[in-house]
Amino acid sequence: MLFVGFSENTCLLLAFLIYSFTFTLMVSGLDTVAPSVLIQEPETVSSNNGMFTLGFFRPQNSTRCYLGIWFMSESFVVWVANENDPLTDSSGILTISGNGNLVVLNGQKQVVWSTNVSTASNSSAQLLDSGNLVLIDRTTGAFLWQSFQHPSNTLLEGMKLSTNKKTGKKMLLTSWKSTSDPSYGGFSLSLEPHNVTEMFVWKENHPYWRSGPWDGTAFLGIPWMTQSIFQNGVQIKEEEGIYNISYDQTNKAILVTIILDSQGIVKPMIWNSKANIWEPQRKGFHSECDVYGICGPSGICSKRGSPPICSCLKGFEPKNKEEWARRNWTSGCMRREALQCERDKYGSQASKPDGYFKLEKIKPPDHAELLLSISGDIIDCQIMCLKNCSCIAYAYERRIGCMVWNEDLLDLQIFPFRGVDLCIRLAHSELGIDRRKMTAAILISVLIGIVLITAFGYFLWKKVSKQKGDSFFHWEMHLQIHNSKRMRNLKQVKIQDLSLFDFRKLATATNNFDIANKLGQGGFGPVYKGKFEDGQEIAIKRLSRSSGQGVEEFINEVELISKLEHQNLVTLLGCCIEGEEVILVYEFMPNKSLDEHIFDPLQQKSLDWGKRCNIIEGIARGLLYLHRDSRLRIIHRDLKASNILLDEKLNPKISDFGLAKLFGGDEDQANTKRIVGTYGYISPEYATEGLYSEKSDVFSFGILLLEVITGRKNTSFYEDAESLTLLGFAWKLWLDGNVIRLIDPKIYDASFEKDLLRCIHIGLLCVQELAKDRPTMASVMSMLQSDIVDISPPSQPAFILRQTMSCTAEQTPNNDALCSINNVTISKFEGR
Structure with missing residues (x-):
């Protein structure tokens, strides 16, 4: 008898239950693999939060068995131990060996994979909530080995990719051969901290894709990065010559990861908790233009327009025209005219100096060199490049400084937005326009001059121009x-x-x-x-x-x-x-335009609440002057952040009156069939019926006020699957009594909370759907100055939902499924 007072069968049953309970604690119910514990298929170990699982799995359409870690289901494996040594049957065992290492044994008890740590003795393995499998010294608690230091094809939050600049040793992602074969597929993703820091995808030992230089907040070759969930989350740090890149999601309610797929494509993924699946946050790079150097040296790639995608830079022509005719562009392009230094070198006659041709929204070429001695501006950058005969191009990015190129310009691409302005050095003769175009332009100018310019007009012009x-x-x-x-x-x-x-x-x-x-x-x-x-x-x-x-x-x-x-x-x-x-x-306004400050992650810090409050009141004073206090009564019709310029003391000044309209003394509303302005700032009655009034400017002011407080653009705001605009999100928070969430964390201070909430209230009053419900600018000024104590509650704003439509224009960089076409914008001036 095992237990006094119990029958033999009862004792056996109790012993079985105790064994089962103990085994469950050791294996399935805990996150730890202790010594002497054997784990065999289908037994698993789970992290405490239940999100990650360690166990043996078989890829889809494969009979081979691997030890791996997956998130939520075996369909999303994030790490594989024995990717190049699969088990052929179900006899695999995971355990702690006699020397303290975590090992995988086959049916013949042979080691097919091991953590291979020489100092392991009294150890156990644990699967952390982050998905990191660690081997722990049970005496000291120190980590002896981590799966995060041996990545597979997936970069999880908290994981680091690193490169030792001194030794060249790298921690990188490696692709699977296919979705059913996790062995090395030929592609790898690594951090390359050379002259500038970039990410590269390698195909075997050759570059296949690169991210462009890191500017401190984003990679210049990934335009959508600053307008996605990855904004401000990516960090690159250097410690004793070792460079690390990692990702830390600030919004813990959103789960994100990055995978390198079997085609060498970097795919950002986001967890869809409703469907319990991982979905691409974007499509990754997938076009021909994203392939490294597809257009060859001095060739540039563009996905816009009709084929072919490759063309030569201005002043260059195909090196091999027959290959280009067959759409094989790898030979690239060569100069038509030698630069001045080259002509002087061979004793050519003196000629006019070289100049520069600017390309906008460009992915910076490979092999950039950073001029650390340059702390000035773009003019200093140009001067330094012009003095150096080997410098063939330069670009100035204020977060990086002056970048120059002394080698062939390789891997050039035109972006629909962001990128840099690249200035390419050309011989003076290449800076002019085409001779045939010049001849045609001269002929047309002569004909127009004969028809239009009368002798009286000519002499009158001459007389005036001399003053x-x-x-x-x-x-x-x-x-x-x-x-x-x-x-x-x-x-x-x-x-x-x-x-x-x-x-x-x-x-x-x-x-x-x-x-x-x-x-x-x-x-x-x-x-x-x-x-x-x-x-x-x-x-x-x-x-x-x-x-x-x-x-x-x-x-x-x-x-x-x-x-x-x-x-x-x-x-x-x-x-x-x-x-x-x-x-x-x-x-001249030295601090450029308001949008450069409130929408830039680095510049935002320079505008505290006091300065933003001064800017809001200054704009309101300017509008009040236009509407009521000036000799003329003027409706601006294009009020937006880029049309607010800042002087040396950051005082705001309204600019760009090209679309403004003059009202008579007894007019308070007008109608037009030609809708102009900027999408996202025009009032609903103007957009739908062509009616504009003072209240149209009030609506635009309300949008601008909310943008200043939130630090986010109304025209590129995407909050969630409900497709809310900035107005929609603000209204939702207002109804929930939680508008504090709307405030830019960089300016929030509990001592200013009352003023901030008051401004949000005023902003919502300004953007009400009906023009008659909106306050005048005189009332707005009184509310801003707290002359009006009791402010009425706002009604629902206009445009709270963003339309989803089939677009014929470029889709928003933030979400491929949501888009809006700006059919009414005629002005988009930069700060000056």
Whole structure:
């Protein structure tokens, strides 16, 4: 008898139950593999949180057996032990060996895999909640071995990929051969901290894809990275020559991971808790342009437009035209004209110096060199490159500094957004336009001149253009406009009390409109920084010849803003009309535009709540002046963050009056069939019926106010599967009584909470769907200054849901399934 007072059968039953309970504790119910415990298929070990499981598995369509770790189900294996030594039957055993190592044995008790630690003795293995399998010294608690230091094809949160710059030793991801074969598939992903830090996918020992340089927050070759769940989560650190990259998801409710699939594609994945499956957060890189160097040296790849995808850079031509005709571009391109240094080297006659041609939104080429001595700006970068005969291109990125290239430009790609401005060195003769185009342009110009320019107009223009730029005068002239389709009516421009600048003076101030002085590009044309001989800095908007709306904007700006004067409106200093040149001259704003500060992760920190509050009140004062206090009653119609410029003290000034409209004394509303403005900022009555009024600007101000407080864009805001816009999300939080979640964490302070909540309340009042429900700017100013104590509750805003539609334009970089087409934007000026 085993137990006194019990029958033999009862004792046997109790012994079996005790054994089963003990075995369950040792194996299935705990996260630890202790010495003397044997785990065989189908027995498993689970992490305490139940998310990760360690055990033997068989891939789909395979009879081979492997030891691995999977997340939630065997369909998503994140780590494999014996990937190159599979078991052929179900006799595999996982246990702690006599020497303290965790081992996998086959049916003949032969070791097919081991942690292979020489110092292991009194040890056990544990599966942590992070999915990290560790071998632990039970005496000291130290980790002797970790699966996180031996990755498979999956990068989990908290796992690090590393490279020892001194020894060259790397910790990298390796792809599976196929979905049913976890053995090495030929692709690997590693961190490469050379001149600049990048990620590379290698196919065997050859580069297959690269991420572009790391700028401290994102990789420049992954445009969507800053507008995804990976924003601010990726970190790269250096310790004693060892560089590590890891990912830490700030929102713990979202589970993300990255896998390197069998095709060499890097796929960010997000866990769908409703469907209990992992889904691609994006499609990864999947087009031909993403393959490393597909267009060869000095070739550039573009997914936009019609095939072929590869073309040569300006000033270059195919090295092997027959191969290019067969769409084999790997031989690349070569220069048509040698650079000045090369000509001087071979004793050629002196010629004009080289110049630079700028490409925008470019993936930086491989082999970038960082000029650490450059702490200045893009002009310093250009000067340094021009002095070095071997420097063939440069790019300036403010988070990185000056990057230059002394080798062939390889792996170039045009992006739909982000990227860098790449300036390519060309011989002077290559900087001009094509001779045939030049001849055609001359002929067209002559014909237009004969038809349009009368002798009276010519002499009148000559007389006016000779007057000095600093003199004030009354001036009238007819500005004649032409485009390729039809002649437009003559428009009369009246310029009163406005300086007329000499074109040569403006050209000198901008160093002949040098690309290094270019601040941005808008619907009107390029914007340049200039400096007069007396030291005065200016911003110059030069009408682009290809602009379809620029002349109308010019007339509007001259007729309206020249009559306005307010501390929160940008000052128009004068203009220039000479020949085909149409130019506006403004005061220079050293801190550029508001969007550069509130939407940039690094610049956001420079704007605390006090500064943001001052900016909000300044914009409100400027609008109040336009609506009620100026000689003219003006509706701006394009109020947005990029049209708010900041002076040296970060005081805001409203700019860009090209779309503004003048109201008569008894007018309070107008109608138009031509909807203009910027998607995401225009009011609902204007977007749907063409009705605009003061309340249209109030709506735009409400959007802008919420953007300043949240630090997030209304036009690219995606919160969840409900497709909420920023307004929708704010309204949802308002109804839930949790609007504090809306506040940018960088500015939140409990002592300012009342003011922040008050501003959000005002913002929601401004964006109400019905124009009659919105306050006037006079009321807004009173509420901001706390003159109105009791503020009425807001009603539901407009546009709280984002439409899902079939898009004919580029989809949003944040979510492939959600998109919006900007059919009404005609101006998108950069800060200047």
